[in-house]
Amino acid sequence: MTNLWPEQYAGSQQCSVHLPSYISGYVDGEGCFTVSISPRPTLSVGWEVRPGFSVSQNGDRDEVLLVIQEYFGCGTIRPDRSDRTVKWETRSLVPLLERVLPHFQRYPLMSGKQRDVELFGGICFRMARGEHRTMAGLHAIAHDASEMNPSGKRRYRLADIIGAGVEMKA
């Protein structure tokens, strides 16, 4: 990119961005932590739990998403035609546990979104222990997931999941 800075600024200061902090700042605005819980009759509890962490960039640009993909060493980038953004997303438990969550403990978000990160982290740890494969574990996960992203869309409500569990147990 051509340097468009006025001459007054030229050479006066060195660039010195701290990448992990920059990424946390970007994620505070554009990141989304979700846990989707969908019916899956072939599973013993009847529901599949899938954690996901995505970051959006407006327009057709993906500069920051490429930096984030390289930094976390996981995830895929794809255009989201529904809202004209590009999204980087990872839904794999191991990189979430080993790379993403330790990052946000060390470089936490400053907004209330950090609470989502912590609920999300707790759910990922429960999944690592296999708790999503028991009815009690599924309900605890569904409860915490229902407290995340209060303004987000939900396909299934907490009552749907717990109600279906009661039916299965009956």
Add this chain to the structure above:
Amino acid sequence: MTNLWPEQYAGSQQCSVHLPSYISGYVDGEGCFTVSISPRPTLSVGWEVRPGFSVSQNGDRDEVLLVIQEYFGCGTIRPDRSDRTVKWETRSLVPLLERVLPHFQRYPLMSGKQRDVELFGGICFRMARGEHRTMAGLHAIAHDASEMNPSGKRRYRLADIIGAGVEMKA
């Protein structure tokens, strides 16, 4: 905020966010640099040039905006009911030149939005030299402003401003 991290993470790493880099990351997602040019018959060139730098936060939360306001030491925070966001904004030339622009030279944005910052910076420096009060300077500023935020809304096009100037000179 209650610490919701699983015990495995407790005390394992210290928080160490670098605030200036965090702010640049946040601004890369949620910041907007604008130069509005509006008719003002009482001014000798007939148009008023106003630079503005704003940062949005979704929902009713303003944690990061308060941090940004304190960091730059200027600007005001207000709810924007049109899109259910809260915005911090500064439109004063002196803090833009003395605090905001040096920050983004030292901690530049990683996306193409950095080009907006540099065009914006050039316009602010021209205004500091009074160039917006001459017809040639106004046209140069309007030209650079027309290259910023290509997806943004514009009330007056470059041709409107230059056309009006030609009429005034005639």
